[in-house]
Amino acid sequence: MFGGVIFNKRQEDSFANRLVEFSEPDVVELPLIYKKMQKNLILVRAGDIIQRGSLVSKSASASAVNIYSPISGTVLEIIEKCDENGDTLPFARIENDGRNDCRNLPALNVIDQIRIIKRMSDAGLIDKITKNPTHVKYLSQMDRKLENLIINCVEVEPLVNTKMYMMKNNLEGVIKGVSYFAMAGDVKNIFFIFSQKDMQISENMKQFAEILSKWNVKSIFTTDKYPADNIKIQIQLATGRVLKVGESTTDFGTVVEDPCTCFELYNAIDNNTPLMETYISLYGEESEKNGVVLVKNGTMIEHYLYDAYAEKQEGFIKQIIVNGVMNGNAVSTEKLSVDVSMNAITFLTEEQSKQEVELPCIYCNKCADVCPMKLMPMWIDKALANGNVNSAIDQGALTCIGCGCCSYVCPVRRRITQRITVMKKDLQENKYE
Amino acid sequence: MNRLNVSLAPFKRQPNFMYTGSLMWILALLPACVCGLLFLDMNALITFAAVFLTYMILESTYILILKQPFMVCFLRGLPYGLIIGMIMPPYVSMYVPILCAIFAFVVKVFLGDDNGLIVNKVAIGVVIALTIIGYAVFNNGMVAVTPSEVLRGGELPTQSIVDLLLGNKIAGFIGTSVILCILFGGILLMVSRQVNFRVPLTSIVAFALMVLVIEGYEYILPELMSGAVLFVFFFMATDYYTCPNNGIGGYIYGLLLGVITAYFKIKFVFLGEYTALFALLISNLFVAMLDKFQPKYFGEVR
Numbered sequence: 108m109f110g111g112v113i114f115n116k117r118q119e120d121s122f123a124n125r126l127v128e129f130s131e132p133d134v135v136e137l138p139l140i141y142k143k144m145q146k147n148l149i150l151v152r153a154g155d156i157i158q159r160g161s162l163v164s165k166s167a168s169a170s171a172v173n174i175y176s177p178i179s180g181t182v183l184e185i186i187e188k189c190d191e192n193g194d195t196l197p198f199a200r201i202e203n204d205g206r207n208d209c210r211n212l213p214a215l216n217v218i219d220q221i222r223i224i225k226r227m228s229d230a231g232l233i234d235k236i237t238k239n240p241t242h243v244k245y246l247s248q249m250d251r252k253l254e255n256l257i258i259n260c261v262e263v264e265p266l267v268n269t270k271m272y273m274m275k276n277n278l279e280g281v282i283k284g285v286s287y288f289a290m291a292g293d294v295k296n297i298f299f300i301f302s303q304k305d306m307q308i309s310e311n312m313k314q315f316a317e318i319l320s321k322w323n324v325k326s327i328f329t330t331d332k333y334p335a336d337n338i339k340i341q342i343q344l345a346t347g348r349v350l351k352v353g354e355s356t357t358d359f360g361t362v363v364e365d366p367c368t369c370f371e372l373y374n375a376i377d378n379n380t381p382l383m384e385t386y387i388s389l390y391g392e393e394s395e396k397n398g399v400v401l402v403k404n405g406t407m408i409e410h411y412l413y414d415a416y417a418e419k420q421e422g423f424i425k426q427i428i429v430n431g432v433m434n435g436n437a438v439s440t441e442k443l444s445v446d447v448s449m450n451a452i453t454f455l456t457e458e459q460s461k462q463e464v465e466l467p468c469i470y471c472n473k474c475a476d477v478c479p480m481k482l483m484p485m486w487i488d489k490a491l492a493n494g495n496v497n498s499a500i501d502q503g504a505l506t507c508i509g510c511g512c513c514s515y516v517c518p519v520r521r522r523i524t525q526r527i528t529v530m531k532k533d534l535q536e537n538k539y540e
Numbered sequence: 541m542n543r544l545n546v547s548l549a550p551f552k553r554q555p556n557f558m559y560t561g562s563l564m565w566i567l568a569l570l571p572a573c574v575c576g577l578l579f580l581d582m583n584a585l586i587t588f589a590a591v592f593l594t595y596m597i598l599e600s601t602y603i604l605i606l607k608q609p610f611m612v613c614f615l616r617g618l619p620y621g622l623i624i625g626m627i628m629p630p631y632v633s634m635y636v637p638i639l640c641a642i643f644a645f646v647v648k649v650f651l652g653d654d655n656g657l658i659v660n661k662v663a664i665g666v667v668i669a670l671t672i673i674g675y676a677v678f679n680n681g682m683v684a685v686t687p688s689e690v691l692r693g694g695e696l697p698t699q700s701i702v703d704l705l706l707g708n709k710i711a712g713f714i715g716t717s718v719i720l721c722i723l724f725g726g727i728l729l730m731v732s733r734q735v736n737f738r739v740p741l742t743s744i745v746a747f748a749l750m751v752l753v754i755e756g757y758e759y760i761l762p763e764l765m766s767g768a769v770l771f772v773f774f775f776m777a778t779d780y781y782t783c784p785n786n787g788i789g790g791y792i793y794g795l796l797l798g799v800i801t802a803y804f805k806i807k808f809v810f811l812g813e814y815t816a817l818f819a820l821l822i823s824n825l826f827v828a829m830l831d832k833f834q835p836k837y838f839g840e841v842r
Contacts, residue, residue: 112554114552265552339838339839349839350838350839351839351840351841352839352840352841354839422543425544425545426544426545426546426547427544428551432549432550432552433549433550433551434550435551436549437544437545437546437547437548437549437551438544438546439544439546440544441544453551455551459551460547460551462545462547463553466608466609466612466613469616469780469781470780470781470783470785471561471780472783472785473733475785479838480837480839481836481837481838482837483785483834485785486785502834502837503837503838503840506837506838506839506840511549511550511552515550515553516554517553518558518560519558519612520553520558522548524548524549525547525549528548528549529548
């Protein structure tokens with residue numbers, strides 16, 4: 108199998124099943140483009156009055172996504188600000204008027220492959236973390252055959268519990284979503300991958316077996332070790348094939364979806380609701396509002412921060428992480444907008460966010476033992492620390508999935524994952540000759 | 541507005557881990573060290589204290605000069621101080637242990653931990669001292685006849701296996717005669733995952749097989765339990781800097797170490813108690829080559 112690390116999730120799981128209520132945000136700053144590379148046609152301008160569910164930004168390229176307003180109200184202004192990756196993008200600042208009537212998508216009379224893919228595109232479905240439009244994976248397969256659909260139900264990262272929340276509380280919707288994805292891809296096999304601690308959910312799924320009776324459905328149980336939720340590892344687990352460097356998942360005739368996206372597709376088809384809000388895990392030390400939150404697209408993090416820490420003095424929270432503490436991003440301001448591609452927000456105190464001193468490597472080999480990609484992190488780290496990027500690439504630095512296991516276990520606190528992340532970013536920006 | 545810390549993932553680290561490794565090594569070495577000293581008299585304690593204190597004073601000065609975090613680096617140096625003290629003969633003049641500690645430290649400073657320390661610094665320090673001072677001085681430090689010397693005479697040691705295991709009145713180095721404590725320390729290190737089982741276990745098996753082939757099965761346990769063999773296999777061969785970093789390399793290294801130790805111990809009589817150290821130094825020379833046997837990483841095309 109692979110290396111990986113086990114986190115004690117028992118304590119953190121205690122809030123996994125809890126839906127926490129927050130007040131409606133007065134103002135949202137809705138992203139009008141999710142990613143720098145995407146091209147969108149912005150349909151609103153300052154002063155416009157819009158309804159919940161109105162299309163505010165229309166996809167204008169294959170890699171872009173439709174964006175809908177999650178609230179009714181007035182567009183105050185179009186601003187430019189940073190997203191969590193540090194890219195400057197346009198955002199619409201919308202004031203909430205409190206009305207809750209929603210403009211839905213037209214109902215689908217016939218549900219077939221083409222219409223489901225079109226609905227994915229229309230509803231603005233987006234892949235978690237990568238922010239790529241979901242329908243693209245299925246479009247590119249129209250001329251080639253897809254075989255396997257993998258539903259990634261493994262939740263092993265600390266302080267992230269959205270997938271499990273969906274599987275426990277919206278199971279029927281998730282299963283229906285899975286059936287729509289299976290129809291869209293015209294697949295033969297559906298693999299549900301669970302970690303061993305979540306065996307019970309697999310039992311619960313049996314009551315909805317009828318919905319998936321047309322496909323070969325198989326449940327696979329993997330370890331509780333992080334990062335068992337990684338796509339490369341899941342494909343190997345389900346199909347027995349190893350994703351080579353430079354290959355994409357669809358080259359394998361395989362697509363991977365997570366339960367949250369399945370539920371969003373179910374909502375888009377059965378309830379005709381476009382993607383405007385999503386479930387995320389919220390966790391903060393000494394906060395009583397830890398749990399899963401239904402977040403409106405574009406709500407600023409400060410809305411949750413000030414509510415959860417109303418009684419604490421300003422400056423108690425020193426670091427805010429989006430998308431999980433192991434491979435997420437630290438954000439520079441609490442004004443950052445939460446978007447539907449995110450899965451977690453974590454608030455860290457000064458003590459938790461303290462950086463420890465980095466000492467020279469002692470070659471204890473612990474990083475190599477836990478690396479799920481079977482790399483030699485200490486050699487890569489040594490090469491990068493000496494500025495030798497070519498040597499690091501030769502040793503497979505580009506295969507690194509950035510899971511952070513090596514940095515987590517390192518007894519001398521080497522910043523291994525951090526160095527590889529910086530190298531990859533520099534490579535993308537052509538900083539090396 | 542709140543000033544937020546910005547850094548790169550991961551934001552979670554294994555708690556209090558910096559000290560755990562060093563403390564585990566110290567815990568593994570201490571029983572053998574204490575029991576060894578209990579069986580000996582004041583002279584042994586003075587020798588041990590001389591080498592240990594010299595090494596630790598040099599190490600502390602080095603840490604202070606380089607302005608490294610003192611506690612972490614001091615604790616990391618402590619097992620080396622213990623190891624070098626434990627492979628000293630109990631009855632030697634004061635200058636011998638001090639020289640050994642100085643040489644071990646000089647090797648560390650000149651070759652540096654990070655910049656390719658190719659051989660075990662403790663072993664090379666002792667061997668340099670051995671060459672300069674003369675083997676006789678070290679050998680006379682044992683006073684009584686060691687089990688290894690009896691074995692080289694072609695006989696089995698007079699002590700029973702239980703006596704060897706408990707280190708009951710066994711001549712030899714200060715900290716290598718109580719085999720039970722060494723086994724405890726070795727198992728502790730392996731169970732707490734401070735060292736991998738590959739090197740110690742492969743070398744023990746290879747050593748036993750080699751003895752079986754050359755001498756016969758009745759010699760396996762006495763050979764294994766005498767002459768610091770197990771001590772070197774568990775505590776010195778597994779030194780992080782001079783141990784291969786990959787699985788296959790670890791097995792080959794263990795195999796080489798076991799075979800060379802057994803061959804030297806049986807054939808090179810003049811090496812006496814220091815056989816295992818010489819075997820370790822020679823095996824260390826293969827490590828740079830063994831490090832190249834890296835397994836394929838996920839999805840690698842060769």
